[in-house]
Amino acid sequence: MEHRHIFNEISYDVIQVDDKTSEKFNFIGITGSEDREPVTRLIRAILQYLGKSSKIVDTAKNISIKEYSYSSLTYHRANLYDFDIRIFTDLNKNFSNFKKEDNYKNSIMKLFKVCGLGLINVDDPLLNKISKNAPFDAITYGINATADFMAKDIRYSQSGINFILDFNGSEKKVKINSFNKSNVYDTLAAIGTCYFLGFPLNLIINSLTQTEIF
Numbered sequence: 001m002e003h004r005h006i007f008n009e010i011s012y013d014v015i016q017v018d019d020k021t022s023e024k025f026n027f028i029g030i031t032g033s034e035d036r037e038p039v040t041r042l043i044r045a046i047l048q049y050l051g052k053s054s055k056i057v058d059t060a061k062n063i064s065i066k067e068y069s070y071s072s073l074t075y076h077r078a079n080l081y082d083f084d085i086r087i088f089t090d091l092n093k094n095f096s097n098f099k100k101e102d103n104y105k106n107s108i109m110k111l112f113k114v115c116g117l118g119l120i121n122v123d124d125p126l127l128n129k130i131s132k133n134a135p136f137d138a139i140t141y142g143i144n145a146t147a148d149f150m151a152k153d154i155r156y157s158q159s160g161i162n163f164i165l166d167f168n169g170s171e172k173k174v175k176i177n178s179f180n181k182s183n184v185y186d187t188l189a190a191i192g193t194c195y196f197l198g199f200p201l202n203l204i205i206n207s208l209t210q211t212e213i214f
């Protein structure tokens with residue numbers, strides 16, 4: 001049976017971060033079926049504020065899961081990078097209808113084999129399930145499900161959204177210049193990424209007040 005209309009869009013961005021002290025590059029992959037641009041731009045804005053040079057080196061859009069699974073060109077293109085961190089923002093909602101198919105499950109798991117550390121949005125039901133058996137160190141973020149980076153007490157003001165970041169039992173106030181709740185997820189992913197790149201949490205949070213990206 002042909003499911004190309006269901007196995008819809010899996011796409012990714014790749015950010016290259018220069019590390020002049022070690023003369024190496026860090027590669028960050030952002031993978032999902034929805035718009036990844038806000039989290040990609042936010043990560044780059046935070047890194048710029050923190051004095052790191054970065055650039056987008058690859059963007060792939062409209063890759064069906066079947067193409068990702070069986071096209072060597074597409075698959076090997078994604079594997080050109082030794083990802084230090086890979087963010088999984090969401091998967092197409094229709095995928096849950098086919099989660100029992102062996103080919104589908106094998107295809108999805110290929111997405112999870114090309115990174116060292118993965119940041120996973122566990123409010124996405126399928127990502128939540130996959131994260132429990134992910135073949136890498138999984139760090140989670142979310143609003144509703146319990147997560148490593150969790151947004152609590154979300155409030156709207158005239159200047160944007162305020163929330164409490166709960167990370168390992170430590171709570172910090174965060175403010176973003178957006179009124180869109182989906183940008184809270186983008187912010188959690190960006191905070192987690194920059195934290196595991198080695199930046200202090202307080203500096204990352206402070207940088208958010210200086211970024212106009214939403």
